[in-house]
Amino acid sequence: MNRDRQFKDTVYEQLSRIGKAVSSPKRLELLDLLCQGPKKVEVLAKETDLSVANTSQHLQILRGASLVESRKEGLYVVYRIADSDVCVFFRSMRMLAGRRLAELELTVQRFLKEREGLETVDREELLERVRHKSVTVIDVRPPEEYEAGHIPGALSIPLKKLQSRLAEIPKDRQIVAYCRGPYCVLAVKAVDILRSQGYKAIRLEDGVPDWRARGFKVATGSNK
Amino acid sequence: MNRDRQFKDTVYEQLSRIGKAVSSPKRLELLDLLCQGPKKVEVLAKETDLSVANTSQHLQILRGASLVESRKEGLYVVYRIADSDVCVFFRSMRMLAGRRLAELELTVQRFLKEREGLETVDREELLERVRHKSVTVIDVRPPEEYEAGHIPGALSIPLKKLQSRLAEIPKDRQIVAYCRGPYCVLAVKAVDILRSQGYKAIRLEDGVPDWRARGFKVATGSNK
DNA sequence: CAAGTAATCAATAAGATAATAGAATAGTTG
DNA sequence: CAACTATTCTATTATCTTATTGATTACTTG
Structure with a gap:
């Protein structure tokens, strides 16, 4: 029954990608901001009091979990929420935290x-x-x-x-x-x-x- | 404006407690199991293929985030979901992962x-x-x-x-x-x-x- | 096409996390 | 009250994460 274990491990490993993405305070702040609308890296860095390099890295982790998307627009890279479900999820997390x-x-x-x-x-x-x-x-x-x-x-x-x-x-x-x-x-x-x-x-x-x-x-x- | 920063940091730090709790595959598996009903540590350890000591530690982290509760019942410690909202949240996370x-x-x-x-x-x-x-x-x-x-x-x-x-x-x-x-x-x-x-x-x-x-x-x- | 700008990459150091094994605790049972 | 059982605690090690810094890339604009 080792095959079952492997399957479960893979499944929960995948689920945890979402969890890891929202396990850092700064990434949550970024996500909250992005739920308000698309933004350039620079703006996100300023709003969160992070360095641009650091912001960029956090954004890439969020993108790795398919929570956000980025697109080059002229001179800037604009990040946006990948799907409105992401905001719904963020909100459910925020409300759970608020209650618990x-x-x-x-x-x-x-x-x-x-x-x-x-x-x-x-x-x-x-x-x-x-x-x-x-x-x-x-x-x-x-x-x-x-x-x-x-x-x-x-x-x-x-x-x-x-x-x-x-x-x-x-x-x-x-x-x-x-x-x-x-x-x-x-x-x-x-x-x-x-x-x-x-x-x-x-x-x-x-x-x-x-x-x-x-x-x-x-x-x-x-x-x- | 440093007071604002401090406030935000505290708030997102709190939110991230939930995120950290669900950032480990094994903890997600435990949470999923507990959404089916209360369980002893021993049973949870067997189901997840973890050592009892390790299971216990993960459960304490989940408890630290107020997602589960524990109660000594006779010889055993029984863990249960702290609030049905937790299952709702877990489900929304599972569905987001499934879609993204x-x-x-x-x-x-x-x-x-x-x-x-x-x-x-x-x-x-x-x-x-x-x-x-x-x-x-x-x-x-x-x-x-x-x-x-x-x-x-x-x-x-x-x-x-x-x-x-x-x-x-x-x-x-x-x-x-x-x-x-x-x-x-x-x-x-x-x-x-x-x-x-x-x-x-x-x-x-x-x-x-x-x-x-x-x-x-x-x-x-x-x-x- | 050179200079400038925004973002990313790479390397590092400090700090957190996870699994393991063995010791300790709290409660139960003979 | 001694032996037993389920769980937790402690220490250790190996493995990730995070922030920082400076270098690099990819574009744009003069």
């Missing part, structure tokens, strides 16, 4: 929740309001990510430009800011800024992958 | 499919027949796994006992054998044996976790 790892919840509580004053908004309710456009939604991610996919009706106001573009935001309506997902800090900061300016602002934890996973439509392209 | 990794598909084709003569049964159709009990379903896993959860109406006939219990299986009906899932060899062997004895037997790729994931009921306990 107490330390993770704690880290987030300390960093994000304290700033928002632990506001308890009903998420489903908030999503409904976003869906029915009864609130002003702003997407504070970099513009390329907005273009790659955003919540329909959302305004693209990257965090970096927020201060200078406050005039575009109505002061009398409820503002909802979102970014890459529950572990992204952009929307948290946006809410900080908006509130200090007297806006009624709130953060939506979900990112575009979460929005999509709920079966809601995602818009692409610039808002002109 | 060509080598995996190839390995399975070579080992399993050739024996079944590459029979092309419509899986949905087969599941329907199993669901409506218009076929005789046999569960060829060890009895403990059957007791921990099985397809309603299935007969428990462990592969080891199949030869001696052929009399219990009606010869005029279609027989469907299932085991742990798509990468388990038990049902393949059962079908081999049954066919050689003149039965109209076929293998169902799905295991109990897949059955459950489709929203179908799972029965527990022995069949008396």
Whole structure:
């Protein structure tokens, strides 16, 4: 029955290729970023605080596991998620971690929740309001990510430009800011800024992958 | 902006605990087995062809990632999945691998499919027949796994006992054998044996976790 | 076609991981 | 309470991983 053992070893060896790919914190960060849209190596390196060489190596490991693909575009190499299933998988991993790892919840509580004053908004309710456009939604991610996919009706106001573009935001309506997902800090900061300016602002934890996973439509392209 | 970096590092570090846990082939095999039901260390060691000491270590790593739990029961330590979400996650990983990794598909084709003569049964159709009990379903896993959860109406006939219990299986009906899932060899062997004895037997790729994931009921306990 | 740029490759050192074997522990049974 | 059993712990070795650095490749652009 040695043939069975060999078969099993090969099968689980293959499965573990996916596991190995997602066993490094930096590769998970890269994957999370790529779930927001395609990106050049340089950008990924900057976002993750890695050297370009190191980023490149991690990306090749992800590519080896068929989780991402790369294509030379002009002077740059652009990496992208190989299949939307990869984002679904990443999300299921993120949610499992969120539910099972107490330390993770704690880290987030300390960093994000304290700033928002632990506001308890009903998420489903908030999503409904976003869906029915009864609130002003702003997407504070970099513009390329907005273009790659955003919540329909959302305004693209990257965090970096927020201060200078406050005039575009109505002061009398409820503002909802979102970014890459529950572990992204952009929307948290946006809410900080908006509130200090007297806006009624709130953060939506979900990112575009979460929005999509709920079966809601995602818009692409610039808002002109 | 160093505080942000620290936060991100902590978050992805946490996420990677799950990734590290599923980055070893042997741990994946253990997880797959535990998704079939709770098991003693000894049994897990035998099933995976690992030494007991080595098995114990791997199990502790899985426990460190909160994927499994252990409890001393009499003379033995019994390990079990910590939460059914873990099986859902494992399944999503298995399916991602199945879809993305060509080598995996190839390995399975070579080992399993050739024996079944590459029979092309419509899986949905087969599941329907199993669901409506218009076929005789046999569960060829060890009895403990059957007791921990099985397809309603299935007969428990462990592969080891199949030869001696052929009399219990009606010869005029279609027989469907299932085991742990798509990468388990038990049902393949059962079908081999049954066919050689003149039965109209076929293998169902799905295991109990897949059955459950489709929203179908799972029965527990022995069949008396 | 030379200079410049983005990405990758190669070599290394530090650190983590896995299997093994033997010792130790905790609990059970005679 | 001594012998036994299942599991875990410890130490060791061999094997991977990761980050770093500097060199190299593949393109583009002047």
